[in-house]
Amino acid sequence: MNQTVEKGKTLLVDGPASVTLISGRAEVFGSSVNAANKVVIREGKRLPFAVIEKAAFDISLGENASAEQVDEDTIPAVWTRSFEELLKVQDKPVTVMVLGSVDSGKTSFCTYLMNRLLREKKRVAILDGDLGQSDVGPPGTVAYTFATKPITDLFSLEAKNAFFVGSTSPSTAVDRVIQGLTLLEKEVLCSEQDFVVINTDGWVEGEEAFNYKVQLIRALDPKVIFCIQQKDELSSFLSIPERPVTVVDSPANIRQRTREKRRSLRELGYIKYLRSAKVQSLPVSWLRIEEDDLLGLSRMCENNRQAEKIYGLLGMKPLHYAELKDKILVIIGKNRWIGSDNIRRVREFTEKEVVIVRKGEEEGLLLALYNVRRKFLGIGVLREIDYARKTLKIFTPVSKEISIVSLGRVKLDKNLREIPVLDEDKPLSF
Numbered sequence: 001m002n003q004t005v006e007k008g009k010t011l012l013v014d015g016p017a018s019v020t021l022i023s024g025r026a027e028v029f030g031s032s033v034n035a036a037n038k039v040v041i042r043e044g045k046r047l048p049f050a051v052i053e054k055a056a057f058d059i060s061l062g063e064n065a066s067a068e069q070v071d072e073d074t075i076p077a078v079w080t081r082s083f084e085e086l087l088k089v090q091d092k093p094v095t096v097m098v099l100g101s102v103d104s105g106k107t108s109f110c111t112y113l114m115n116r117l118l119r120e121k122k123r124v125a126i127l128d129g130d131l132g133q134s135d136v137g138p139p140g141t142v143a144y145t146f147a148t149k150p151i152t153d154l155f156s157l158e159a160k161n162a163f164f165v166g167s168t169s170p171s172t173a174v175d176r177v178i179q180g181l182t183l184l185e186k187e188v189l190c191s192e193q194d195f196v197v198i199n200t201d202g203w204v205e206g207e208e209a210f211n212y213k214v215q216l217i218r219a220l221d222p223k224v225i226f227c228i229q230q231k232d233e234l235s236s237f238l239s240i241p242e243r244p245v246t247v248v249d250s251p252a253n254i255r256q257r258t259r260e261k262r263r264s265l266r267e268l269g270y271i272k273y274l275r276s277a278k279v280q281s282l283p284v285s286w287l288r289i290e291e292d293d294l295l296g297l298s299r300m301c302e303n304n305r306q307a308e309k310i311y312g313l314l315g316m317k318p319l320h321y322a323e324l325k326d327k328i329l330v331i332i333g334k335n336r337w338i339g340s341d342n343i344r345r346v347r348e349f350t351e352k353e354v355v356i357v358r359k360g361e362e363e364g365l366l367l368a369l370y371n372v373r374r375k376f377l378g379i380g381v382l383r384e385i386d387y388a389r390k391t392l393k394i395f396t397p398v399s400k401e402i403s404i405v406s407l408g409r410v411k412l413d414k415n416l417r418e419i420p421v422l423d424e425d426k427p428l429s430f
Helices: 077-087 106-119 174-189 207-220 235-239 259-273 307-314 340-350
Strands: 002-005 010-014 017-028 038-041 046-061 066-070 094-100 124-128 141-147 161-164 195-199 224-229 245-249 278-283 288-290 320-323 327-332 353-358 365-370 376-386 391-396 404-412
Touching: 002 010, 002 017, 002 066, 010 017, 038 046, 046 066, 077 106, 077 245, 094 106, 094 207, 106 124, 106 195, 106 224, 124 174, 141 174, 141 376, 161 174, 161 365, 161 376, 174 195, 174 207, 207 235, 224 235, 235 245, 259 376, 307 320, 307 340, 327 340, 340 353, 365 391
Parallel strands: 094 195, 094 224, 124 195, 224 245, 288 404, 327 353
Antiparallel strands: 002 046, 010 046, 010 066, 017 038, 017 046, 124 141, 141 161, 278 391, 320 327, 365 376, 365 404, 376 391
8 A cells, every 4th residue: 555644754664564665755763765675564563764755655564564654753852862972972982782671662772873873984783682582683692793784673684693592581591691792792892893782681670680780781881871761660770870871762652562472573583593494413422512401411422320320210221311410310202201219219319309301302492503613603493312323403504513502491393483491390290
């Protein structure tokens, strides 16, 4: 369908949709929309087309998508003032951190700053720390890239490097998020950028979230901090000692997404980074396996003297056994059985919790792949563990030599939709 929008008004389009400018002038987050170039809006996303000169649009709407006109520019005036103040900072590189709650407009603001800076011929890096709604890297990662031209959606960028956290919630992986962002920021600062825009996750409520964000601020040491507020949800962040904070308005027409919509956006990320994937078989002996406390794969090649004693107490030889710092992992066949008395005897002998996992429960675990220099190569999905041959079958598009595998705590089905991960806190009952 076609719509004509007068100068000074804004066309708001909710995806899935595509928009083509037929005539006139319009911008999206400070990025000029070129005539005849189709702008694609993902499901769960809203883009504002601010009309500079009377414009005609060709709009194609998918299921549950919509388009409406509003009478004003939806970009808050304080965004423009914030950008202008940012330009005045002389000491380069300028690290900029953006804080805000879920669906407050953090990513939109980061996109706006990036586009305006690029129009001023500045060199800009984006460091994406929102692992649950990651745009630059795959879901479950923090990542960075270098921007070369204004865009309407950070999702169209490709990561230069990433750090796999393995979770989609920072609350369960605070140290990993901080570690990853610190390492990536150090790498970015060596690249002679003028500005580094750091997007963060939306976990801001409660004491734990506040302490986490304070740790993050101290670790990354941004020169400028912007807090996007809808009411006063970030008031506690305004008094961080020796850290000047600028309050920025959230857009009035911001779209609130359900948990299901946010999960759907993540699933688009899995699809993007697993495109053209195929199953590869990798010997465990060739790999260093990290974050391995779910399956104990790094111990598959060990000759454990205690193993025979454990097998006797279990009353069987499992497919795999691993003794970790705080628990005993036992992998058994899909149709095998272990008596509760046997499990109790192993617990008493080792003085550790015993976790029983059936073969097949590992299928679908998200993982990251690195080369020998620990350069991030991409993500994959664990399809199967062959315990007899001691190999991993991994679904991944990565074709370069893989040396390190890092296991995550996200699980995907064959259609790359998130499903519950195996719960080690609820051992199987027999």
